Amino acid sequence: MQPSLPYRSILLTGAGGFVGQYLVPALRSRMSGDATLHFIARKGSAAVDLLDPVGVHDLIERVRPDLIIHLAAQSSVGQSAGKAADTWRVNVGGTINLAQAVATVSPACVFAFASSSEVYGAAFNHGTVTENTVPLPMSPYARSKRAAEEALSDILGEDNRLILFRPANHSGAGQDTRFVLPAFAQQIADIEAGTIPPVIRVGSLTAERDFLDVQDVVDAYLRVLAAPVTARRQVFNIASGKPVPIGCLLDILLTLSSHRVAVEQDPARMRESEVPKTLIESNAIRDRVAWAPQTTLEQTIADVLTHCRTQQHKK
Template sequence: MQRILVTGANGFVGQILCKTLQDAGRHVIALVGSHSPAPQHANQSLHCDIRDAKAVERAIADVAPTHVVHLAAITHVPTSFKEPLLTWQTNVMGSVNLLQAVQHQAPNAFVLFVSSSEVYGTSFKQGIPLAENTLCQPMNPYAASKLAAEAAFNEHFRQGMPGVIVRPFNHIGVGQSAEFVTASFARQIALIEAGKQAPELKVGNLDASRDFLDVQDVCSAYIQLLKLSESNASYPHCYNICSGQPRKIQEVLDILLTMSPQTITVVRDPERMRPSDIPTATGDTQAIRNTIGWQPQIELRHTLENLLEHWRTQVAIAE
């Protein structure tokens, strides 16, 4: 049986991935931070600071995974500016610790590293869908740390470790923090409907276009890529996870507003205004389509409906 270790299992994606894997009959081993609660959807749970090399090695030795999905990271871009040392220690050295532990304790394990589309950075200014061989030009500490971690994984792949790097684009859905744009919109609408916020929805920059995906589609891509461990054929080691169809943030907001019976005024909040140097960010999907035939299945409107219903429930519970 596949024994799949998921680091960062308590995060937005980690929780959904663990549940999806468990529902598919996989033996899920969740690795979470030293002080984190045990995940709900896991056959085994490990508490470990990814920055502690010896602890990570002991954890890998204890559970002997056949597959590893490495999600654990500092992922919030503003946090990466405020705490760059924590970001680099977690995202880069944490990855190196994991790679070393796998190499020593589970050398045949297939490793999937979750990087980010943020690594492309300035290259998005070309205004075209970017392929995996595009020059990466990070624009923040988070993206830079992810690219550095990619280098560590590529070195281990060069030495023969089986695995892949994925660069997911903007994935959204139930469970994501309201620090992120779609969750922020949905939460505010739910609060307005409940009479807990004035009928004014505060927004930042609505002009940018981003490649939005349902988190369930992203998890589906990861699970299909893990099956490459069973392939004797060669395969690329890096994949964009995206739709190739950017949507304006204004369009996303408009869809959400049509789902509410309330009359809501949109107000631009100076504190939320982060003018982007990147008008459009989208990726080329050819590599993943050619390798495993994956493409997104869930319509954006359906994702947004679920998101708004979730926040309506959360607001009601808080009453």
């Protein structure tokens, strides 16, 4: 049995997103009976735009959270390249508004920010990264996440406690097809349904990345949040430490398919990654709360494919 969270008023942003749909029930299962969970920008709850500083301030003043979990973001690296201004506006502007309101109204609030291992960027090319590695972000998404980290450090009050989570790639049922695993899985499901020819067109499959199941990432968040917070600023990498080639994901999917599927490389997609391999050490969270991923990569891939098949059958 996991320990309950020692907070009475919890505010969650991004509750309607991919990670949020897993975090909400997990949060509720670990909250004490007299605790209240509030949301920002979730249908049927507090419809507050994070880009509205007055609305954000009024909400913080009303709910007086002692814990904020900030998930809301434009989360696609690929999409950020074409919409850099929107990515910065949401990921940095929204975070600044939230931090400013918290510093003013809830000076004892613990602020947990879902950043990303993407902030390390070019540092991956120099070996294994740790929480002490200097980030060298390489995309608008990664730079916006890094800037949000720094904004929180600067704006939050002296008595606020900041927890920065930097998870590796994570996937699971319900993730949209902007991301590599569901993008492959949806094509498999479409082929099986006969809606597209039995061919998957791909770019380079050689880049090696660390993949986690979303439920393991949620478990990591909650284990840390249930533990006492002492330092003003804490950083936790969340990773398996075992990167795999992108092609490995496709290979596993192909073995799960009921159809023979051809794989063709598309010259238009053949851009070699500037980061061939990501090696991430996550000793801080393992030492702090004895966390380790429990879900195999094969199970995560099977879950994603099952979800894509179900969605295809509903069409």
